[in-house]
Amino acid sequence: MNLRITESQSAYRHLEQKSVDELIGLINQEDQSVAIQVKEALPQLSGLIKAIVEKVSTGGRLFYVGAGSGGRLSVLDVIELPTTYGLPKGVFNVILAGGVDRLADALEEKEDDTAEAWARLQEAGVTSNDVVVGISASGTTPFVLAALHQCKQHGIPTGCIVSNPDSPIAAAAMFPVEVVTGPEFVTGSTRMKCGTAQKMIFDMISTTTMIQLGRVEDNSMVNVALINxxxxxxxxxxxxxxxxxxxxxxxxxxxxxxxxxxxxxxxxxxxx
Missing domain, CATH: 1.10.8 (Helicase, Ruva Protein; domain 3)
Structure with a gap:
């Protein structure tokens, strides 16, 4: 069984007794450690991004598969790309537990569904020309793990973004990215440091890929959509x-x- 650091007890006790200033100071202190942990994972992340660029540059697509906070953060990243970089819709995609159309409902119970993700990937016509990246702070989410196993059986390249070491999802991925951010400020609340790390990584994946695909010149968004x-x-x-x-x-x-x-x-x- 993998080590579930994300569920470990917070280093802080009796939070309800602390002042606003104490709380935000401690949260900020914890957040400062996130970028350091992301830096440790840059070699892994580089391999994943190179695989994404290779596939997308030859007509393939990226599919994020996720649940919970990480899955929702991937949606926020993907919906920005057509406007910011003029990327055609459908190149970057999200398979979210419960559906992207139910984003605001936070259907956490759907993360235990082991059939939905693969069924929706099949509906989208996923092939070995695409890349599927699983997102799971715990590294054990059944919705994500089942999809990566199916992808492996069908020769589809996979990656993942997880926050525990030696997780089943990392073991199932060709390009695992493990960012171990440690116990959360509020025990088990992985929308905090894990979520911050995930947001940083989504920024790196999308921005680096767009630059590599020629959608940035110098430092400018030359393909930005003129929407307002x-x-x-x-x-x-x-x-x-x-x-x-x-x-x-x-x-x-x-x-x-x-x-x-x-x-x-x-x-x-x-x-x-």
Missing amino acids: DKITDRAVRMLMEKTGIADYEEAKTILLRHGSVKQALENVSKIV
Whole structure:
């Protein structure tokens, strides 16, 4: 049986007796350890990201499979990508216990379902050209573990993000990422340090993959979708900086004609 550090007793006692200042100071102290633990897992994470980039760059897809806080955090990351990077919908996906449409309901009981995840992956037409990444703080979630076992049997590349060492889910994954963040501030509340580590890792996976796929130039979101005035203004100023166009309205007209900074840059000769 694997060591369930995520369920270990908090290092702090009698929290109800502490002041607001004491509580937030201690939580902040615990949070500072998360980035250090993520750093320890960077070699593992590098292998996973390289596998994702390889598959996605040749027409494959990424599927996160998760439940609880980690699964919900993956949804938040994935829904940002079409706007931020112009990524076509369906390239990054989430198979969430209970369904993404029930995100706000927090259907924790669904994490024990051992058939749903694989059934939904099959409905999506998952193949060996895709990558499936399981998300589980404990490293034992049946919903996730069953899906990874099925993927292995069908030759589908897998990874995982877990917070306990030597877990069944890590053992089932080709590219395991183990970030052992230790006991939580409130015993067993893995939405805290585990969740913070997961958010950091999702940022690294999506951002690094988008850069590797050419959806960032220099340090700019040149494929950002022009969905509101704030983003359009940002894109106009980006285009002005990159082309030397001095007139805001001229740059905006060019931008809207082409639909993105990247398309505008490919069709407009640089002034400088």
